[in-house]
Amino acid sequence: MEEELKGMVEDLQVLKGSLATLEKRVQNVTSLAKTTPTRRSKVKDMSSEVIDSNPYSRLMALQRMGIVENYEQIRDFSVAIVGVGGVGSVAAEMLTRCGIGRLLLYDYDTVELANMNRLFFRPEQVGMTKTDAAVHTLSEINPDVVLESYTMNITTVKGFETFTESLQNKKFSTSKHGTGVDLVLSCVDNYEARMAVNQACNELGQTWMESGVSEDAVSGHIQLLVPGETACFACAPPLVVASGVDERTLKREGVCAASLPTTMGVVAGLLVQNTLKYLLGFGQVSPYLGYNSLKDFFPTMEMKPNPQCSNSACLNRQKEYILAKPARDASAKAKMEAEASSQTEGPLHLDNEWNISVVDDSEIEGSTSNKSDALPEGLVRELPISDNYENKMIPVETNAVTDDLDYLRKQLDALNAD
Numbered sequence: 001m002e003e004e005l006k007g008m009v010e011d012l013q014v015l016k017g018s019l020a021t022l023e024k025r026v027q028n029v030t031s032l033a034k035t036t037p038t039r040r041s042k043v044k045d046m047s048s049e050v051i052d053s054n055p056y057s058r059l060m061a062l063q064r065m066g067i068v069e070n071y072e073q074i075r076d077f078s079v080a081i082v083g084v085g086g087v088g089s090v091a092a093e094m095l096t097r098c099g100i101g102r103l104l105l106y107d108y109d110t111v112e113l114a115n116m117n118r119l120f121f122r123p124e125q126v127g128m129t130k131t132d133a134a135v136h137t138l139s140e141i142n143p144d145v146v147l148e149s150y151t152m153n154i155t156t157v158k159g160f161e162t163f164t165e166s167l168q169n170k171k172f173s174t175s176k177h178g179t180g181v182d183l184v185l186s187c188v189d190n191y192e193a194r195m196a197v198n199q200a201c202n203e204l205g206q207t208w209m210e211s212g213v214s215e216d217a218v219s220g221h222i223q224l225l226v227p228g229e230t231a232c233f234a235c236a237p238p239l240v241v242a243s244g245v246d247e248r249t250l251k252r253e254g255v256c257a258a259s260l261p262t263t264m265g266v267v268a269g270l271l272v273q274n275t276l277k278y279l280l281g282f283g284q285v286s287p288y289l290g291y292n293s294l295k296d297f298f299p300t301m302e303m304k305p306n307p308q309c310s311n312s313a314c315l316n317r318q319k320e321y322i323l324a325k326p327a328r329d330a331s332a333k334a335k336m337e338a339e340a341s342s343q344t345e346g347p348l349h350l351d352n353e354w355n356i357s358v359v360d361d362s363e364i365e366g367s368t369s370n371k372s373d374a375l376p377e378g379l380v381r382e383l384p385i386s387d388n389y390e391n392k393m394i395p396v397e398t399n400a401v402t403d404d405l406d407y408l409r410k411q412l413d414a415l416n417a418d
């Protein structure tokens with residue numbers, strides 16, 4: 001009898017517990033059904049306090065872990081994202097979740113059901129402009145980020161003007177050097193728009209990063225472009241990751257490009273990772289990083305500017321860069337000396353518990369960067385380089401392979417379009 005009573009009390013306690021859980025679930029579901037989404041209030045300072053309600057605790061932990069010196073600095077930075085598609089929208093979401101200070105979003109397109117194979121946009125946003133839909137979602141995720149929506153085409157005369165003007169707006173950070181933004185991210189899907197970003201950034205001396213995903217959806221790349229210091233987009237035919245598919249079959253008018261949320265997500269991740277490294281000053285920023293998803297291969301290389309570049313603003317930036325060399329060298333030397341004097345003698349870790357050895361790869365890097373036409377494995381030029389072009393022209397013409405000639409002419413026109 002006593003045994004039976006004991007069992008019943010235990011059963012009752014279990015029931016009580018599950019009733020409380022059930023009650024909470026009903027409460028959550030009801031409130032979810034009623035929403036109007038709940039926005040959190042703005043946060044004045046980024047706190048490193050480890051509590052569930054702090055949206056920045058995991059990011060501020062990067063400081064405690066010794067990765068980033070001052071994470072909260074991210075709130076001072078402005079990033080412009082051109083093209084809010086499969087890569088740009090995901091990049092925007094990542095930067096928003098990281099607590100970036102200000103985001104400027106440029107796109108002329110609207111959300112369509114055909115975009116639903118990618119991340120970020122939702123079916124109920126169909127018909128909205130991509131920039132408005134993005135601002136709506138992003139402001140809910142993180143109300144601390146200042147968001148600006150520019151629904152326009154930067155390749156039109158008016159659009160280009162608005163684009164360059166908006167990049168120069170310094171109201172967010174009046175003491176900033178150069179333009180009003182710290183970095184421009186190009187996430188567009190066509191050559192003309194890339195050339196427009198290239199033109200604006202060369203004119204303004206604005207550092208930018210280019211990104212791209214192949215039309216067969218299985219490869220992509222990111223590239224850092226510093227006007228005058230690295231190759232601009234017009235300096236040499238753009239590099240793409242070799243996929244083994246004939247480019248001419250892909251680039252034909254009216255052919256629907258393939259896209260995968262995976263490749264686009266990887267490229268957006270690589271782009272924003274390098275953005276964070278560039279802005280917050282940790283790790284190494286990749287000058288060019290390719291991604292071949294079929295082989296999980298990541299080729300990388302450096303590209304020097306072309307002294308015969310067809311873009312005159314690029315040539316001006318190159319001259320300025322060369323003129324500033326003595327001052328740059330002197331400050332680099334002073335920095336190295338200061339670092340050397342502050343370093344203690346001897347190895348950093350006396351007991352090498354894990355038998356880790358550091359390989360010096362500076363020689364390998366040097367050998368690839370000197371020869372501009374020797375490409376590392378897995379990379380090809382999207383178009384023929386200009387010197388080779390003229391050599392190839394003659395046999396093509398005598399053989400009267402008109403299709404190929406027309407194709408080459410179109411590519412050359414496109415190259416000279418700026």
Ligand SMILES: [Zn+2]
Pocket residue numbers: 231232233234235236305306309310311314315
């Ligand atoms: Zn150039």
